[in-house]
Amino acid sequence: MEISELGEFGLIDRLTEGLKPANDSTLKAVGDDCAVLRYPAGKDTLVTTDLLLENVHFDLTYVPLKHLGYKAAVVNFSDIYAMNGRPKQITVSLGISRRFTVEHIEELYDGIRLACEVYGVDIVGGDTSASHQGLVISITCIGEVAEGKAVGRDGARDTDLICVSGDLGAAYMGLQLLEREKVASAGQTDFEPDFAGKEYLVERQLKPEARKDIVDALEKNGIVPTSMMDVSDGLSSELMHICKASGTGCRVYEDRIPIDYQTAVMAEELNMNLVTAALNGGEDYELLFTVPLSDHDKVTKLEGVKVIGYVCKPEAGCAMITRDGGEITLRAQGWNPLAEK
Amino acid sequence: MEISELGEFGLIDRLTEGLKPANDSTLKAVGDDCAVLRYPAGKDTLVTTDLLLENVHFDLTYVPLKHLGYKAAVVNFSDIYAMNGRPKQITVSLGISRRFTVEHIEELYDGIRLACEVYGVDIVGGDTSASHQGLVISITCIGEVAEGKAVGRDGARDTDLICVSGDLGAAYMGLQLLEREKVASAGQTDFEPDFAGKEYLVERQLKPEARKDIVDALEKNGIVPTSMMDVSDGLSSELMHICKASGTGCRVYEDRIPIDYQTAVMAEELNMNLVTAALNGGEDYELLFTVPLSDHDKVTKLEGVKVIGYVCKPEAGCAMITRDGGEITLRAQGWNPLAEK
Numbered sequence: 109m110e111i112s113e114l115g116e117f118g119l120i121d122r123l124t125e126g127l128k129p130a131n132d133s134t135l136k137a138v139g140d141d142c143a144v145l146r147y148p149a150g151k152d153t154l155v156t157t158d159l160l161l162e163n164v165h166f167d168l169t170y171v172p173l174k175h176l177g178y179k180a181a182v183v184n185f186s187d188i189y190a191m192n193g194r195p196k197q198i199t200v201s202l203g204i205s206r207r208f209t210v211e212h213i214e215e216l217y218d219g220i221r222l223a224c225e226v227y228g229v230d231i232v233g234g235d236t237s238a239s240h241q242g243l244v245i246s247i248t249c250i251g252e253v254a255e256g257k258a259v260g261r262d263g264a265r266d267t268d269l270i271c272v273s274g275d276l277g278a279a280y281m282g283l284q285l286l287e288r289e290k291v292a293s294a295g296q297t298d299f300e301p302d303f304a305g306k307e308y309l310v311e312r313q314l315k316p317e318a319r320k321d322i323v324d325a326l327e328k329n330g331i332v333p334t335s336m337m338d339v340s341d342g343l344s345s346e347l348m349h350i351c352k353a354s355g356t357g358c359r360v361y362e363d364r365i366p367i368d369y370q371t372a373v374m375a376e377e378l379n380m381n382l383v384t385a386a387l388n389g390g391e392d393y394e395l396l397f398t399v400p401l402s403d404h405d406k407v408t409k410l411e412g413v414k415v416i417g418y419v420c421k422p423e424a425g426c427a428m429i430t431r432d433g434g435e436i437t438l439r440a441q442g443w444n445p446l447a448e449k
Numbered sequence: 450m451e452i453s454e455l456g457e458f459g460l461i462d463r464l465t466e467g468l469k470p471a472n473d474s475t476l477k478a479v480g481d482d483c484a485v486l487r488y489p490a491g492k493d494t495l496v497t498t499d500l501l502l503e504n505v506h507f508d509l510t511y512v513p514l515k516h517l518g519y520k521a522a523v524v525n526f527s528d529i530y531a532m533n534g535r536p537k538q539i540t541v542s543l544g545i546s547r548r549f550t551v552e553h554i555e556e557l558y559d560g561i562r563l564a565c566e567v568y569g570v571d572i573v574g575g576d577t578s579a580s581h582q583g584l585v586i587s588i589t590c591i592g593e594v595a596e597g598k599a600v601g602r603d604g605a606r607d608t609d610l611i612c613v614s615g616d617l618g619a620a621y622m623g624l625q626l627l628e629r630e631k632v633a634s635a636g637q638t639d640f641e642p643d644f645a646g647k648e649y650l651v652e653r654q655l656k657p658e659a660r661k662d663i664v665d666a667l668e669k670n671g672i673v674p675t676s677m678m679d680v681s682d683g684l685s686s687e688l689m690h691i692c693k694a695s696g697t698g699c700r701v702y703e704d705r706i707p708i709d710y711q712t713a714v715m716a717e718e719l720n721m722n723l724v725t726a727a728l729n730g731g732e733d734y735e736l737l738f739t740v741p742l743s744d745h746d747k748v749t750k751l752e753g754v755k756v757i758g759y760v761c762k763p764e765a766g767c768a769m770i771t772r773d774g775g776e777i778t779l780r781a782q783g784w785n786p787l788a789e790k
Binding site: 199203235250 | 476477480481482483484485486487488490493494495496497498499500502503504505506528529531532534538540542543544573574575576578579580581582583585587589591592594596599601602603677678679694
């Protein structure tokens with residue numbers, strides 16, 4: 109069905125049909141000039157936003173619309189968790205070009221709604237508009253954290269331990285794989301991409317998850333990170349953000365950086381440096397955080413969390429200690445679409 | 450200067466340099482995964498968002514970037530006021546194509562910053578990205594309202610008075626004028642547009658204001674509207690939104706609709722129906738609200754507010770009473786960029 113048959117308000121009605129708020133803090137959702145939220149006393153409000161543009165942040169040749177919707181929501185949730193908070197509401201703005209039908213946009217929205225269901229988040233507003241070129245997705249997420257308990261980037265202190273959840277570099281390798289298959293498929297109509305044995309990489313790229321479980325585990329074990337970020341631009345870049353904001357240096361150990369087996373195999377196949385991929389590949393959405401040295405025993409017991417290094421004085425700079433004991437200065441080679449064009 | 454020289458983080462640093470929060474509720478602004486806000490007990494939080502796309506919502510041939518930034522912020526403030534609230538924070542996401550320089554984006558941001566200064570709003574976050582086509586602006590505004598005092602669209606009741614602030618149709622006429630001068634200037638290098646005697650129309654289109662003063666006046670005079678909206682898609686469309694949400698009908702009087710002299714002259718010049726322009730022309734950002742009949746004396750004393758009709762039972766439908774006493778059924782012919790393409 110052509111979107112023009114429904115018009116803006118008709119499309120919004122259709123997309124948001126049957127939405128029921130899951131959170132007490134959502135007083136009024138879609139359908140007025142504003143959403144109305146009521147957070148209980150003792151809570152601070154967190155706000156984050158992301159803009160995704162077709163052919164800059166995603167390529168619809170190999171990204172299914174439902175996955176795209178899911179990921180677009182989850183990356184915002186990830187920013188809220190990275191402050192030690194819990195996501196509660198999102199607004200969704202879409203710019204839609206003529207080649208998309210109502211069914212296309214429903215598929216995208218299905219992905220957004222699924223992510224919201226999984227993470228207990230309410231869709232409370234948005235904007236829907238024509239776009240002359242391509243798909244535009246702008247999501248803003250609002251979350252809560254206990255008063256004064258938001259964890260920023262600026263609290264890391266000398267001797268703190270540096271920890272990271274999950275493994276790194278897989279989403280980047282998934283992107284390389286998808287790009288390779290896209291090139292291989294060019295001009296063919298019945299091309300079957302070969303992802304055998306690399307399903308994890310594809311999933312990390314197309315359907316990342318936010319680490320709610322880690323934030324829950326930290327709370328349960330009484331660990332309050334001194335600083336925290338999610339790894340969206342690459343470990344190297346994020347470590348430097350934390351050190352810059354905190355006025356510190358850092359050391360991370362090459363042999364401590366968690367890397368999945370499939371990531372290693374793929375790097376080998378593509379003749380790429382594995383550690384470079386893990387340091388600079390973005391979109392892992394793992395949590396990078398620092399804890400006081402006194403939390404060593406508690407943090408090493410957490411499942412899916414690895415201590416990869418320590419915070420040091422600023423004059424020591426930011427470096428990786430290689431397997432042979434050498435030091436390589438970290439550089440932020442993270443993904444920079446503004447420089448890269 | 451090319452934006453690629455600065456990169457994303459450099460550009461953000463430059464744009465947000467020297468920003469100082471004006472509101473106590475802004476604990477942490479730009480520079481982390483999220484902004485952190487703390488609203489006092491007894492306040493509800495309002496959230497609204499708008500997506501603006503080049504050549505759909507604005508034409509840079511005649512819209513100066515600074516005005517565009519100002520307007521992009523103000524239209525969001527307007528949605529907060531339309532809920533009887535006060536805007537406090539915004540996030541600003543920009544998609545920037547290659548033809549824009551750092552100076553261009555600074556000009557746009559200057560307009561956003563000016564609007565924030567005028568209305569006492571803090572810029573607390575955002576996202577900046579490359580765009581392959583044109584400029585994309587997505588702004589989310591967060592505001593506050595006393596607990597339970599948000600005014601939605603659904604509270605209008607039979608016999609309520611319908612009120613509107615300012616005058617209507619001028620922004621639409623300003624757009625017609627700008628389009629006319631654009632056509633006239635095509636291919637000429639030293640074209641001087643002729644806006645003499647029509648400055649008000651151009652200003653209403655390029656630099657609208659949100660009606661903070663009206664919300665303040667309502668509060669000062671102890672008037673709590675039963676429903677309220679801002680007029681962004683046209684009076685006719687907004688009246689029908691209120692009546693649909695409230696389950697009522699309405700009558701408005703043609704001779705009561707406030708229209709500026711310049712709007713009337715321009716309609717004459719363009720041979721357009723003046724009342725149609727006032728009913729269906731969008732982007733006025735005036736406040737449309739209903740009050741109980743018992744507030745008649747209070748509301749008629751408000752400067753810049755006019756009673757234009759009344760709310761009636763749903764079976765009577767929505768209509769305008771013409772100068773000769775006839776009735777014309779209202780139709781929402783408001784601006785619909787999704788149907789219009």
